Amino acid sequence: MKQPYGIDRDEVLALEDLSVGFVHGGTSTVLAHVSLSIRRGETLGLVGESGCGKSTLGRAVMRLLPSNAAVDGEIRLLGRDVRAMDDREIRRLRGGSVAMIFQNPMSALNPVLTIGRQITEALETHTGLRGRAATARAVELLHLVGIGRPVDRVHDYPHQLSGGMRQRAMIAMAVSCDPKLLIADEPTTALDVTVQTQILDLLAALQEKLSMAILFISHDMAAVASVADRVAVMYAGRIVEQGQATALLLDPAHPYTSGLLNSVPSVDGAKLARLQAIPGNVSAGSAEAAGCSFHPRCRFAVTGCDAEAPPLADIGDGRASRCWLATEDWRPDAAARGLAT
Amino acid sequence: MTDASPLVSVSDLSVEFGGGRRAFRAVDGVSFELMRGETLGVIGESGCGKSTLVRAVLQLLRPAGGSVLFKGRELTRLGGRELRRMRHQMQMIFQDPRSSLDPRWSVGKTLREPLAVHGIASGREADRLVDEMLEAVALPSSAGTRYPHEFSGGQLQRIAIARALVVKPELVVCDEPTASLDVSVQAQVVNLLSELQERFGLTYIFISHDLAIVRHLAHRVMIMYFGRVAEILPSEDIAPAARHPYTRTLLSAVRDPASAIQRRARTLDIAPAEALELPLLQPDGCYYQMRCAHAEARCRSVTPTLDEVEASHSVACHRWRSLAQGTAA
Numbered sequence A: 001m002k003q004p005y006g007i008d009r010d011e012v013l014a015l016e017d018l019s020v021g022f023v024h025g026g027t028s029t030v031l032a033h034v035s036l037s038i039r040r041g042e043t044l045g046l047v048g049e050s051g052c053g054k055s056t057l058g059r060a061v062m063r064l065l066p067s068n069a070a071v072d073g074e075i076r077l078l079g080r081d082v083r084a085m086d087d088r089e090i091r092r093l094r095g096g097s098v099a100m101i102f103q104n105p106m107s108a109l110n111p112v113l114t115i116g117r118q119i120t121e122a123l124e125t126h127t128g129l130r131g132r133a134a135t136a137r138a139v140e141l142l143h144l145v146g147i148g149r150p151v152d153r154v155h156d157y158p159h160q161l162s163g164g165m166r167q168r169a170m171i172a173m174a175v176s177c178d179p180k181l182l183i184a185d186e187p188t189t190a191l192d193v194t195v196q197t198q199i200l201d202l203l204a205a206l207q208e209k210l211s212m213a214i215l216f217i218s219h220d221m222a223a224v225a226s227v228a229d230r231v232a233v234m235y236a237g238r239i240v241e242q243g244q245a246t247a248l249l250l251d252p253a254h255p256y257t258s259g260l261l262n263s264v265p266s267v268d269g270a271k272l273a274r275l276q277a278i279p280g281n282v283s284a285g286s287a288e289a290a291g292c293s294f295h296p297r298c299r300f301a302v303t304g305c306d307a308e309a310p311p312l313a314d315i316g317d318g319r320a321s322r323c324w325l326a327t328e329d330w331r332p333d334a335a336a337r338g339l340a341t
Numbered sequence B: 001m002t003d004a005s006p007l008v009s010v011s012d013l014s015v016e017f018g019g020g021r022r023a024f025r026a027v028d029g030v031s032f033e034l035m036r037g038e039t040l041g042v043i044g045e046s047g048c049g050k051s052t053l054v055r056a057v058l059q060l061l062r063p064a065g066g067s068v069l070f071k072g073r074e075l076t077r078l079g080g081r082e083l084r085r086m087r088h089q090m091q092m093i094f095q096d097p098r099s100s101l102d103p104r105w106s107v108g109k110t111l112r113e114p115l116a117v118h119g120i121a122s123g124r125e126a127d128r129l130v131d132e133m134l135e136a137v138a139l140p141s142s143a144g145t146r147y148p149h150e151f152s153g154g155q156l157q158r159i160a161i162a163r164a165l166v167v168k169p170e171l172v173v174c175d176e177p178t179a180s181l182d183v184s185v186q187a188q189v190v191n192l193l194s195e196l197q198e199r200f201g202l203t204y205i206f207i208s209h210d211l212a213i214v215r216h217l218a219h220r221v222m223i224m225y226f227g228r229v230a231e232i233l234p235s236e237d238i239a240p241a242a243r244h245p246y247t248r249t250l251l252s253a254v255r256d257p258a259s260a261i262q263r264r265a266r267t268l269d270i271a272p273a274e275a276l277e278l279p280l281l282q283p284d285g286c287y288y289q290m291r292c293a294h295a296e297a298r299c300r301s302v303t304p305t306l307d308e309v310e311a312s313h314s315v316a317c318h319r320w321r322s323l324a325q326g327t328a329a
C-alpha cells in the first residue's frame, strides 16, 4: 500500500479542499473547499440543515455520486486516493473497509432476501467466509446489534421486522466486514424517539468494541451530541464551525451553530412565548455568493460581512469558526445575553 | 383563553379497520374535550392512531362508534351535504406541504379555490382576503402569482397554512406540520402558528412526535399508546406531573444536546431490542403491559380506565396512585 511519507498512521479519512458541483445546464456548487479528517476510533458528527450537502459529502467518499457531479480536491482513505481507484478497487472498498447506513433501511435492504442471506452475501464477497461459517457469523452479528433470538431472526425478511429492528439489521450488515470507516447518514431520523436513543447507544457501544471511525451525518443536534467526539457544522456547502463535541455544543462559536441549538425547545424548564427561530431560508447557490453566506440570516452581522467571506479561522483548542467576530473569546450566546465579550 | 362550553367534545370514539375476525381498532374509546382558543397536543409513536383519530373527529372517515360534538352538533349523525356545509369551520394542515399543494396552481388560485368552494367570497373580495392571508403568514403579495416549485419547504408550509385559514375556520388540525421542515425553519412555523392563534382566536389540535415542540405549543398534551389515551395533562409541568409509565419513558427518551452529553458518561451496554416492539395483538388488559416495568397481574386482564388525577389531568394506569410522581420509569 502506498503510504506517503509523514502521514498520520491513525488517519482513516481525510478530505482536502473537496468541492462538488452538479452540472445541469449550468453548474451549482454544493460543497465548497471542505477539509476534514477522521482518525481511528473517532466519531465525527457532521451537522447542517437539509440540502446543505451532507449526503453529497458521504456519497463522494463512497464514489456514489451521479455522473453529472463535478468533483475537485482530494479524498484520502487509509492513505489512498479514492478518486484514483479503479472500479475493482472501489467495489472492494464499498461494504468492505467502508460501510454506509442510511435513513431508510427499507430502501437499502433487499426485500426478497432474508436478512441472514444478505449478511452472508456480504461476508462471501469481502471475507471469503462461506456456508455454515458465514451463517454462524451472521447470527453472531445479529446478537451483537441486540436482536434477540438471532438463530430464528436470520430467516426473517425485512418486512417482518419493525423500523428499529431493520436499522439494527442494516448496522449488523454494515459492520459485518469489519469496516475501518462507517458512514451513517441520518440513521435515526425515521425512527421513534424511544428507538432513536437505542440506536444511538448501539452505535456508540459498537464503536468502542470495534474501534472503527464513524462519520455521523445528522441535522439533529441532540443525536450528534449522543455519539460524536468532534463536530463539524456545515452551512451552504461550507464548514462554518468545527471542534470538540462538548465544547462546541455547550459554547458555540458561530452564530449559525448557536441558532440551531437555540431553536429547539426544552421539555422541562419555563415555557417561552416564542421559539428563537433563525429567520429566512438557505438560498440556493449561496455557496458562491459574495460575503459571509450566513449573512442574510445573521443577527450579529456587521458592516463588511456582506462584502468579504470570512475564513475558517483557528480559534484555539482545536476549534475553528468561519465568522469575522469569532476572535478568541467572542461567543454568540454570550453576546445575545448582552454579556461583555 | 376559553369560554365555558367546549368547542369540541369527543367521547368513546373508536375506528376499526378490516372486518370480522381481522378487525383492528386503530382508535379505541378515545374521549377528550377541547375549549375555544385552546391547543391540544397529541403525541405518540408512529402508527399509534394519531392521524386516524383526527380524521375521525373531522368525519373524514366514519368512526365505528362514539360521539363527536362540534359546537353542540353531533357530527357523526350528519349527512354528507350538511358536513360539507360545515367543512370550512374545521380545517387541516398536513406534514408535507409539497404533496398537499397542486404544483400546477398558482398560490393565488390555491387560496381562492376554497373561498369559491365554500361560497365565501369571489372577485375583488376574494383577492382582498387572499392578500390579507398572505400578509398574515408573512409572504409578499407577489407570492400570489408564483407556483409551488418556486418556494422552499418552510414557505410552502406557510402557503398551506394560509390556504387552511383563508376560510376563517374555528378548529384547525395540524398533523405533524413541522416534521418535513429543517430544525432552523421549524421554529419559524411554530411561532407563526402561535401568532395566528392569538390573532384569529383559533383552536388547534396539534399532532407531533416531538414532545418538546408539543409542549411548547399546546396547553394540554394527550399521550396516545396503541389507539388508546394513556394520559392527558397540562403542558406546563409535564415532566414533574407525568404519572403514566409510557409518558415517563417518552420524557426520558427526549434528548437535548446538553443532557445527551451527560448521558454518555455512563457505561455503554447494548440493550436488547425485544422490549421495544409494538404488541402485534391487542391483548386483554393494558396495551402497555409488555413494555411496562410496573405491570402486575390485573394489568394483564383488566383495561385501565381514564382516571382523573386532578382537574385537566387524567391517566389510564392501574397503578398511578402508587407510582410516585415524576420518578423514572
Ligand SMILES: Nc1ncnc2c1ncn2[C@@H]1O[C@H](COP(=O)(O)OP(=O)(O)OP(=O)(O)O)[C@@H](O)[C@H]1O
Residues within 6 Å of the ligand: A022, A023, A024, A030, A048, A049, A050, A051, A052, A053, A054, A055, A056, A057, A066, A068, A219
Ligand atoms: N444529482 C443531483 N443533481 C443536481 N443537484 C443535486 C443532485 N443531488 C443533490 N443535489 C443538490 O445538492 C444539494 C445537497 O444535497 P444533499 O442531499 O447532499 O443535502 P443534505 O444536506 O444531505 O440534505 P437532506 O438532509 O435533505 O438529505 C441540494 O441542493 C440538492 O438539491
Ligand SMILES: Nc1ncnc2c1ncn2[C@@H]1O[C@H](COP(=O)(O)OP(=O)(O)O)[C@@H](O)[C@H]1O
Residues within 6 Å of the ligand: B017, B018, B026, B044, B045, B046, B047, B048, B049, B050, B051, B052, B053
Ligand atoms: N386505511 C387503512 N386501512 C388499514 N389500516 C389502516 C388504515 N389507515 C391507517 N391504518 C392503520 O391504523 C394505525 C394508525 O394509523 P395512523 O392513524 O396513520 O397512525 P399515526 O398517524 O399515529 O402514524 C396503523 O396501524 C395503520 O397501519
Ligand code: SF4
Residues within 6 Å of the ligand: A254, A255, A256, A292, A293, A294, A295, A296, A298, A299, A300, A301, A302, A305, A310, A322, A323, A324, A325
Ligand atoms: S461573519 Fe458576520 S454575517 Fe457571518 S456569521 Fe459572522 S457575524 Fe454573522
Ligand code: SF4
Residues within 6 Å of the ligand: B244, B245, B246, B286, B287, B288, B289, B292, B293, B294, B295, B296, B299, B304, B316, B317, B318, B319, B320
Ligand atoms: S396499567 Fe399496568 S401495565 Fe399498564 S401502564 Fe399501568 S402499571 Fe403499566
Ligand SMILES: [Mg+2]
Residues within 6 Å of the ligand: A051, A054, A055, A185, A186
Ligand atoms: Mg441527506
Ligand SMILES: [Mg+2]
Residues within 6 Å of the ligand: B050, B051, B175
Ligand atoms: Mg400520521
